[in-house]
């Protein structure tokens with residue numbers, strides 16, 4: 001049975017998408033925004049993990065032209081990558097690794113262009129950066145980290161109140177997971193790389209989806225050239 005996971009994500013919802021490196025977080029989130037764009041819904045993609053151009057190139061291989069969508073105003077990419085590593089960005093829209101600063105960038109777009117879907121990819125990079133920037137503080141950046149996490153929840157509440165759905169991606173690292181308190185988020189989807197005799201298989205699990213009936217079993221999926229995420 002094929003389950004349309006995207007169809008299960010309600011409007012005005014906050015979703016945490018977790019998984020280890022390479023498990024498909026960016027592919028899943030980008031495809032979700034693309035599905036919205038196909039229905040005329042404006043999406044914002046905040047990228048902290050890779051450059052906007054890398055995102056555009058990867059989308060091309062999946063059959064989407066991000067630049068076209070940006071040109072017609074259906075998609076806005078906010079570059080968090082270059083500012084995070086201290087390199088000047090050539091993008092029109094950039095953000096520091098600071099949630100309140102990011103919200104100041106997003107808020108006018110939300111009111112102006114009827115945004116429906118927002119992705120922040122990944123909160124792991126964001127939190128690593130904010131901790132690093134304040135590492136010299138007495139608590140080693142812990143206080144700043146807690147402030148940022150609270151600001152992420154504030155941001156999700158702001159967006160939800162406007163009927164916007166937000167996906168936060170989080171890298172499931174062994175030493176610092178979970179980073180965001182999952183009970184403060186409406187839904188949690190875990191992407192998995194399951195070991196088999198031949199290698200790895202991709203699976204996802206909907207851990208929770210507030211106010212929704214949802215599958216409780218693992219759902220297999222693949223990521224393929226031209227097709228993107230395909231649920232099995």
Ligand SMILES: Nc1ncnc2c1ncn2[C@@H]1O[C@H](COP(=O)(O)OP(=O)(O)OP(=O)(O)O)[C@@H](O)[C@H]1O
Pocket residue numbers: 019020021022023024025026027028049058061062171223224225226
């Ligand atoms: N165009 C494509 N065609 C086929 N497979 C692809 C394609 N793009 C990505 N993949 C597969 O998806 C994997 C990475 O997916 P993705 O970048 O979405 O994961 P991620 O969880 O965001 O990783 P990271 O934690 O490194 O950001 C690749 O390693 C590759 O196996």
Ligand SMILES: [Mg+2]
Pocket residue numbers: 025026027049121
């Ligand atoms: Mg990624």
